[in-house]
Amino acid sequence: MTDSALPLFGDDAGDREPWVDDTFSTAHRVRLDAHSWVEHVPGWLAGAEQVFEDLLASARWEQRWRRMYDQTVREPRLTAEYAELLDAPEVLRSMASALTAHYGVSYDRLWINLYRTHRDSTGWHGDGPSTRRRECIVPVLSLGAARRFLIRPTAGGASRTFRPLAGDLVVMGGRCQVDWRHCVPKEVGPSGPRISVNFAATSQSRPD
Numbered sequence: 303m304t305d306s307a308l309p310l311f312g313d314d315a316g317d318r319e320p321w322v323d324d325t326f327s328t329a330h331r332v333r334l335d336a337h338s339w340v341e342h343v344p345g346w347l348a349g350a351e352q353v354f355e356d357l358l359a360s361a362r363w364e365q366r367w368r369r370m371y372d373q374t375v376r377e378p379r380l381t382a383e384y385a386e387l388l389d390a391p392e393v394l395r396s397m398a399s400a401l402t403a404h405y406g407v408s409y410d411r412l413w414i415n416l417y418r419t420h421r422d423s424t425g426w427h428g429d430g431p432s433t434r435r436r437e438c439i440v441p442v443l444s445l446g447a448a449r450r451f452l453i454r455p456t457a458g459g460a461s462r463t464f465r466p467l468a469g470d471l472v473v474m475g476g477r478c479q480v481d482w483r484h485c486v487p488k489e490v491g492p493s494g495p496r497i498s499v500n501f502a503a504t505s506q507s508r509p510d
């Protein structure tokens with residue numbers, strides 16, 4: 303057995319083991335309007351690099367296709383879904399528990415997206431079937447390269463820009479999935495790969 307295969311204990315553990323700030327001490331909430339908000343939690347996850355590498359190597363990445371008008375288009379990113387939280391890696395399950403405890407929403411499934419380069423993206427959308435309740439709380443964790451995350455009113459208007467770094471959470475709350483649209487646009491300059499972890503709750507997929 304080599305050193306790197308040994309379990310992490312002692313002083314080293316703090317540097318390498320992923321660890322979430324379950325006090326959410328850095329959370330900063332931006333009110334979008336009377337009903338919707340976005341919370342940015344910088345540095346929520348420590349050890350993000352290890353989680354990124356593990357997911358990149360171990361997730362069952364799939365190419366998805368999206369129906370747009372009369373065409374079927376290839377999504378410019380890869381996705382892996384964990385329809386049951388129990389099937390997700392332990393580190394993601396413990397993050398889901400921390401989010402459930404903090405936001406009072408029972409996160410019981412998740413999907414992760416891989417933006418391979420600056421040319422991968424996701425267009426303006428609301429999360430649709432996973433967020434049918436009038437008010438939802440949708441946490442998204444960023445890993446890997448920093449990319450812009452934009453949100454703008456569904457009816458049109460100026461967008462707000464967030465730039466989550468690896469380990470940051472961006473949480474959409476209230477009526478964000480109906481009254482607002484979000485996207486991760488392509489970038490002009492080169493960027494390394496990014497993974498986002500999208501936490502979902504069956505309870506939020508049922509209309510109230």
Ligand SMILES: O=C(O)CCC(=O)C(=O)O
Nearest residue numbers: 415429442451486498500
């Ligand atoms: O990658 C992100 O930050 C957001 C992804 C997203 O909105 C989605 O998959 O529904």
Ligand SMILES: [Fe+2]
Nearest residue numbers: 427428429484
């Ligand atoms: Fe989304």
